[in-house]
Amino acid sequence: MRNVFGRGFDSRRLHQIMMPHVRYRGSWAAALLLAAVCLAAVLPAAAGDQRTIVLDPGHGGLDVGAKGKFGSLEKDIDLAISKKVKALIEQSQAYRVVLTRDKDVNPSLENRAAIANNNDALVFLSIHVNGSFRKKAQGSETFFMSLNATDEESRRLAYQENREQALDKSIAGADKDDIKMILWDMAQSAYIKQSSQLAELIQAQLNSLLGTANRGIKQADFVVLRGVACPAVLVEAAFISNPEEEQKLVDEAFQDNVAQAVYTGLMRFLAAYGKN
Numbered sequence: 542m543r544n545v546f547g548r549g550f551d552s553r554r555l556h557q558i559m560m561p562h563v564r565y566r567g568s569w570a571a572a573l574l575l576a577a578v579c580l581a582a583v584l585p586a587a588a589g590d591q592r593t594i595v596l597d598p599g600h601g602g603l604d605v606g607a608k609g610k611f612g613s614l615e616k617d618i619d620l621a622i623s624k625k626v627k628a629l630i631e632q633s634q635a636y637r638v639v640l641t642r643d644k645d646v647n648p649s650l651e652n653r654a655a656i657a658n659n660n661d662a663l664v665f666l667s668i669h670v671n672g673s674f675r676k677k678a679q680g681s682e683t684f685f686m687s688l689n690a691t692d693e694e695s696r697r698l699a700y701q702e703n704r705e706q707a708l709d710k711s712i713a714g715a716d717k718d719d720i721k722m723i724l725w726d727m728a729q730s731a732y733i734k735q736s737s738q739l740a741e742l743i744q745a746q747l748n749s750l751l752g753t754a755n756r757g758i759k760q761a762d763f764v765v766l767r768g769v770a771c772p773a774v775l776v777e778a779a780f781i782s783n784p785e786e787e788q789k790l791v792d793e794a795f796q797d798n799v800a801q802a803v804y805t806g807l808m809r810f811l812a813a814y815g816k817n
């Protein structure tokens with residue numbers, strides 16, 4: 542009661558406001574009215590006001606993403622980590638979580654962004670693991686969108702991640718997902734500042750929880766982020782192309798740590814900037 546009406550709440554006063562023509566006698570009717578008013582005040586917060594977080598496990602289907610020396614595929618690890626992040630978020634029941642894919646399929650990059658917009662997402666997180674021709678490349682990094690890449694390596698990575706788009710078009714019907722395409726070209730431009738803050742908070746957690754090298758926050762032109770109309774980042778947890786990190790990435794405890802880091806960074810962002 543105190544949360545809804547404040548400390549000085551007086552049921553007699555409320556009754557007089559709601560039904561001024563009826564004299565207060567402490568009746569059952571007053572108690573019922575009060576219960577109804579309280580319920581109406583509390584229910585929307587519990588059921589209707591849940592905002593949506595969209596999690597996007599990279600790749601899927603024929604698009605396996607980056608590959609490890611020991612045969613691990615990026616698409617499987619992206620999905621496993623995303624499901625762990627989903628479980629963490631859902632523990633509190635404060636947010637609804639939508640995955641752009643929950644099995645081994647490959648929605649097009651535009652459809653992934655459209656899923657975020659269709660659900661009026663509060664935040665969009667694309668979860669990936671990295672691949673490089675340099676076997677020694679290691680560590681985690683978090684990206685937000687820019688048409689101009691931070692450096693040559695980021696540009697190359699965005700090219701690699703954007704390639705799935707081309708692959709999609711070669712698969713008949715692959716981009717005919719049963720969703721309405723609500724997508725605005727370059728919608729992400731309006732959210733660059735918030736996206737950079739989100740990237741910073743997630744990257745800080747990855748650094749402290751994973752014990753991997755900090756590659757920092759970077760920018761590149763990721764097609765999957767372009768049309769998303771909310772703060773959006775792309776996380777590259779570690780390098781599957783580095784045999785040492787590949788072994789970490791398939792380890793359940795390491796995946797739990799990645800999920801925890803992403804989750805904690807996200808919650809800190811929502812606490813600081815997610816109110817509107």
Ligand SMILES: [Zn+2]
Nearest residue numbers: 599606669670
């Ligand atoms: Zn990827």
